[in-house]
Amino acid sequence: MKCVLLSVRATCFSLLSMLSLALIMCPFAPVAAQLSINVTTEKTDYHYRELVRVRGNVTSDGSPIGEGLVAIQIQDPGSKTIALRTVQANATPSENWAVEIVSFISIDNLGNPESIFEKEGFAYFKAHIRNSDDFSSRTVLLTITLFDGDSTPFMFQWMRTTIEPQESLEEIVGLYVDDWVSVGEAAAYVSVYEDWPSLGGCAYCPGESVVFYVTSATQAEPMFHVSSTTQKMLDFSCSSFEMEVRLPPQAPLGRYTITCSVLSDSARSSGTTAFNREHNLPGDIIFDRKIDIFDAVTIAAAYGTQGGEPWWKPMADLNADAFIDIFDIVIAAANYGTSY
Ligand SMILES: [Ca+2]
Ligand SMILES: [Ca+2]
Incomplete structure (x- = not known):
C-alpha cells in the first residue's frame, strides 16, 4: 500500500514538473502587454x-x-x-x-x-x-x-x-x-x-x-x-x-x-x-532676434484690440494688460532696430 502511495506521489510530482516546464517553455503563455507612451x-x-x-x-x-x-x-x-x-x-x-x-x-x-x-x-x-x-x-x-x-x-x-x-x-x-x-x-x-x-x-x-x-x-x-x-x-x-x-x-x-x-x-x-x-527682447514678436518692421506691423495689425477680440494677438500685449495700445508700441519702439 505504501508503495502504491509513493508511486502516486511520484507520478503527481513528475506531472507537476512537466506542467511547470511546459508553462515556461510554452510560447503562448500569457504575457502582460507592454504599454508605452511618448510625448513631444x-x-x-x-x-x-x-x-x-x-x-x-x-x-x-x-x-x-x-x-x-x-x-x-x-x-x-x-x-x-x-x-x-x-x-x-x-x-x-x-x-x-x-x-x-x-x-x-x-x-x-x-x-x-x-x-x-x-x-x-x-x-x-x-x-x-x-x-x-x-x-x-x-x-x-x-x-x-x-x-x-x-x-x-x-x-x-x-x-x-x-x-x-x-x-x-x-x-x-x-x-x-x-x-x-x-x-x-x-x-x-x-x-x-x-x-x-x-x-x-x-x-x-x-x-x-x-x-x-x-x-x-x-x-x-x-x-x-x-x-x-x-x-x-x-x-x-x-x-x-x-x-x-x-x-x-x-x-x-x-x-x-x-x-x-x-x-x-x-x-x-x-x-x-x-x-x-527662451528670453526674447520685448517687441521681438516675430522671433528672429531683431526688432524690425515685421514686429511693428504685427503690433499695428492688433492695435486697438482687447484680449479675446478678433485680431487680438497675445504675443503683442507686451505689458500684459489685455489691451494692445500705445503702451505696447512704446515698449517695442524702445527696442526698435535692435539685434541681440
Ligand atoms: Ca523680430
Ligand atoms: Ca498692452
Missing part, C-alpha cells in the same frame, strides 16, 4: 506668450491603443504646476470608475448656477466627486485648471483628500480671474488622480469641463461668441492625444517639464518631455 512638443524653444502644442502616442506592444486616459502635467522651471488635465488617448474608455466626477458646474458666490464672471474678481466652481468602491477608501488629488480663450492657463488649484467607500465629496472653489486674461469664452477643467503624474499617479476617470465667459468692466457688451481657440481638437491626425497651452505672461524663463501618465485597460505607463521658455 513641436518645438524645443518658446517665447513670450507663445502657444505650445503638446502631442503624443500611446502604444500597446507597438500598436496604437484604441482608448485610454492620459494625464498631462506641465511644470514651470520652479516645478510649479501651471496646468494639469486628463485627455483621452484616441477614445475615452467607458467603464465603471471607482472614483468618478459626478458633476462639475460654475456658480456664483451664493451657489447659484452662473457662467459669466468679471475680470479682477472670482469665478466659482462646484465639483462633486464620488468613491463608488464598496470597501476601499481612496486618496484623491483633485485639480482644476482655468484656461482663457487663448488657451492660456491662468489659474491652477489642487487639493488632496481621502474619500471613504460609497462616500461623496462636494468641493466649492473661488478662483481669481487676472486682469490680463482675455475676455469671452473660457474653460475650467477638473480632474481626479491617484497622485501627481510627476509622481507616477494616473487619472481615476475621464476629466470634466465647463465653459464660462469672462467679461471686463470696460466692455460695452459682453462677448459670448469670439473666435476662441479654447482647447480645440488639434489636427494631429497621427497622434493618440494632444493639448495646447499658451505660456502665461509671467511664465519664468527656463526649462518646463511635461509629464504624461496613461491608464489603458488596467495597464499604465508614463513619459516626459521638456521645452525652454
Whole structure:
C-alpha cells in the first residue's frame, strides 16, 4: 500500500514538473502587454506668450491603443504646476470608475448656477466627486485648471483628500480671474488622480469641463461668441492625444517639464518631455532676434484690440494688460532696430 502511495506521489510530482516546464517553455503563455507612451512638443524653444502644442502616442506592444486616459502635467522651471488635465488617448474608455466626477458646474458666490464672471474678481466652481468602491477608501488629488480663450492657463488649484467607500465629496472653489486674461469664452477643467503624474499617479476617470465667459468692466457688451481657440481638437491626425497651452505672461524663463501618465485597460505607463521658455527682447514678436518692421506691423495689425477680440494677438500685449495700445508700441519702439 505504501508503495502504491509513493508511486502516486511520484507520478503527481513528475506531472507537476512537466506542467511547470511546459508553462515556461510554452510560447503562448500569457504575457502582460507592454504599454508605452511618448510625448513631444513641436518645438524645443518658446517665447513670450507663445502657444505650445503638446502631442503624443500611446502604444500597446507597438500598436496604437484604441482608448485610454492620459494625464498631462506641465511644470514651470520652479516645478510649479501651471496646468494639469486628463485627455483621452484616441477614445475615452467607458467603464465603471471607482472614483468618478459626478458633476462639475460654475456658480456664483451664493451657489447659484452662473457662467459669466468679471475680470479682477472670482469665478466659482462646484465639483462633486464620488468613491463608488464598496470597501476601499481612496486618496484623491483633485485639480482644476482655468484656461482663457487663448488657451492660456491662468489659474491652477489642487487639493488632496481621502474619500471613504460609497462616500461623496462636494468641493466649492473661488478662483481669481487676472486682469490680463482675455475676455469671452473660457474653460475650467477638473480632474481626479491617484497622485501627481510627476509622481507616477494616473487619472481615476475621464476629466470634466465647463465653459464660462469672462467679461471686463470696460466692455460695452459682453462677448459670448469670439473666435476662441479654447482647447480645440488639434489636427494631429497621427497622434493618440494632444493639448495646447499658451505660456502665461509671467511664465519664468527656463526649462518646463511635461509629464504624461496613461491608464489603458488596467495597464499604465508614463513619459516626459521638456521645452525652454527662451528670453526674447520685448517687441521681438516675430522671433528672429531683431526688432524690425515685421514686429511693428504685427503690433499695428492688433492695435486697438482687447484680449479675446478678433485680431487680438497675445504675443503683442507686451505689458500684459489685455489691451494692445500705445503702451505696447512704446515698449517695442524702445527696442526698435535692435539685434541681440
Ligand atoms: Ca523680430
Ligand atoms: Ca498692452
